Amino acid sequence: MTRGQLNGIVDRCSSNATDSRVNEHHQILRGKVVSAVESSHSDASSQEDTLAKDITSIVVNDLEEIIHLSNTTIANSNVFVASHQKGSLLYDAPTQHLQANGKRRHSLYVTTNGSRQKIRSMRISVVFNGSFVGQTYHPGQISVVLVHYKSDDDLHPSTIGCIESDTPNTMEAFGFIIIRHEIPHTTVEDGLYEVVVTAKANTNYSISLSGKIAVHVSEEVKNMLVDCIVKKNELEQCIQRASSLDAPMAILRRKLTIENNLLCQATKECDEREVEIERLELELDYRDDMKDGGASIEASIKALETEYMNWSKTLANRLKVNDSLTSEMKNVSYEREASTLAAKGLEQETDSKKAALSQAMSILWGEKASSMTSLKLNLPD
Structure with a gap:
C-alpha cells in the first residue's frame, strides 16, 4: 500500500520540540511521560483491555473467520479483515537530536470515520546513539512513550502500547526501542497520537511509525471476487497451455x-x-x-x-x-x-x-x- 492510499487515515503529522516553558496542551502530557524501561507489559495490557471494552470495529485475520461470526454480530459491527501486506509507513523522522533533559513530541492524527480501511496496529521504532566528548563516548539515553487523545478536548490522554524491545546504546551498537499498539480483534481508535521522546543524555535518534491495515469485509469480498476472476482466467490458461x-x-x-x-x-x-x-x-x-x-x-x-x-x-x-x-x-x-x-x-x-x-x-x-x-x-x- 502506498502512502497516497493512506490519505484520510493519517490526517496530520508533526514534530514539536519543547522546553520547560511548554504550552497548556503539552503540560497535560508532562505527568504522563513514562520511561520505556520502567513501563511494564502488565500495565500496557491493562490499558489495552480497558480500551477494548468499547469496540466499534471487529477485525478477523481472514475472510474464513467470518463464518464463525453470528449474523447479529456482523450486522451490528463494522467487520474488517486484516491485510497481510507489509506495514505501511505512517510517519518518519530520520534525523533528530535532543540535549540532556530535552523532550520532543511527534504527533500523528488518525481519522478513519466512514473509511473502508482502518489501522489495525501501530509499531514505533526508535534507533538512537550518543556522542563523543573529546575521546570519550557518552551513550545516548532516551525514554519513549505513546499516548492517545480520543478527542481534541481530551484532558486525560491514555498511555498505550506494549514494549517489544528496549536495547541500550553502547560503544559497539546502536540502541533501539520498539513499541507496539494493537488491541486484539479491533482497530486502532481515531484521535491524536503522540510519541513523547525524553532524553536523559545528549542523544541522536531517528523514529518511524508504521501501521498495518484492515480492510472492510465488503471490500475484502469484492477483492476476493476479483481475485477469483483472475485465478479462474489463470486456471483456464494453465489448462490450455498444458493441453496445447x-x-x-x-x-x-x-x-x-x-x-x-x-x-x-x-x-x-x-x-x-x-x-x-x-x-x-x-x-x-x-x-x-x-x-x-x-x-x-x-x-x-x-x-x-x-x-x-x-x-x-x-x-x-x-x-x-x-x-x-x-x-x-x-x-x-x-x-x-x-x-x-x-x-x-x-x-x-x-x-x-x-x-x-x-x-x-x-x-x-x-x-x-x-x-x-x-x-x-x-x-x-
Missing part, C-alpha cells in the same frame, strides 16, 4: 523413436566395418603367401575405412540430433508439468476460498446475490 503441449510431445516422442532407430543403425554399421577392418588387417600378416601380395585386401580395407568414416560422420550427426530432441522433450515435459501443477494449485486455492466467499456474500447481500454472482463468475462447485 500434448501434440508437440507426441510428435517429439515419434521423432525420438525414429532417431533412436537411425542412431542404432549408424552404430551397427560403424561396428561392423570396424570388425571387418580388423579381420582383414590380420589376413595381411600372410601377404607373402598371396598371389597379389595382399593388394586386394588392402583395397578392401581402404574401401571399408572410407565407409567407416562416412558412417562415423552420420553417427555423430545422429547423436547431435538425438541430444537436441531429448533436451527439447525435457523442456516441453517440464513446461507441461509446471502448467499442470499450477492449474492444480489455482484450483485448490479457489476451492479453499469458496466456502468463506459464499458465506460472506450471503450475509452481506443475501442468498440470491450470492448465487447469481457465483454463477456469473462460474466459481467451481
Whole structure:
C-alpha cells in the first residue's frame, strides 16, 4: 500500500520540540511521560483491555473467520479483515537530536470515520546513539512513550502500547526501542497520537511509525471476487497451455523413436566395418603367401575405412540430433508439468476460498446475490 492510499487515515503529522516553558496542551502530557524501561507489559495490557471494552470495529485475520461470526454480530459491527501486506509507513523522522533533559513530541492524527480501511496496529521504532566528548563516548539515553487523545478536548490522554524491545546504546551498537499498539480483534481508535521522546543524555535518534491495515469485509469480498476472476482466467490458461503441449510431445516422442532407430543403425554399421577392418588387417600378416601380395585386401580395407568414416560422420550427426530432441522433450515435459501443477494449485486455492466467499456474500447481500454472482463468475462447485 502506498502512502497516497493512506490519505484520510493519517490526517496530520508533526514534530514539536519543547522546553520547560511548554504550552497548556503539552503540560497535560508532562505527568504522563513514562520511561520505556520502567513501563511494564502488565500495565500496557491493562490499558489495552480497558480500551477494548468499547469496540466499534471487529477485525478477523481472514475472510474464513467470518463464518464463525453470528449474523447479529456482523450486522451490528463494522467487520474488517486484516491485510497481510507489509506495514505501511505512517510517519518518519530520520534525523533528530535532543540535549540532556530535552523532550520532543511527534504527533500523528488518525481519522478513519466512514473509511473502508482502518489501522489495525501501530509499531514505533526508535534507533538512537550518543556522542563523543573529546575521546570519550557518552551513550545516548532516551525514554519513549505513546499516548492517545480520543478527542481534541481530551484532558486525560491514555498511555498505550506494549514494549517489544528496549536495547541500550553502547560503544559497539546502536540502541533501539520498539513499541507496539494493537488491541486484539479491533482497530486502532481515531484521535491524536503522540510519541513523547525524553532524553536523559545528549542523544541522536531517528523514529518511524508504521501501521498495518484492515480492510472492510465488503471490500475484502469484492477483492476476493476479483481475485477469483483472475485465478479462474489463470486456471483456464494453465489448462490450455498444458493441453496445447500434448501434440508437440507426441510428435517429439515419434521423432525420438525414429532417431533412436537411425542412431542404432549408424552404430551397427560403424561396428561392423570396424570388425571387418580388423579381420582383414590380420589376413595381411600372410601377404607373402598371396598371389597379389595382399593388394586386394588392402583395397578392401581402404574401401571399408572410407565407409567407416562416412558412417562415423552420420553417427555423430545422429547423436547431435538425438541430444537436441531429448533436451527439447525435457523442456516441453517440464513446461507441461509446471502448467499442470499450477492449474492444480489455482484450483485448490479457489476451492479453499469458496466456502468463506459464499458465506460472506450471503450475509452481506443475501442468498440470491450470492448465487447469481457465483454463477456469473462460474466459481467451481
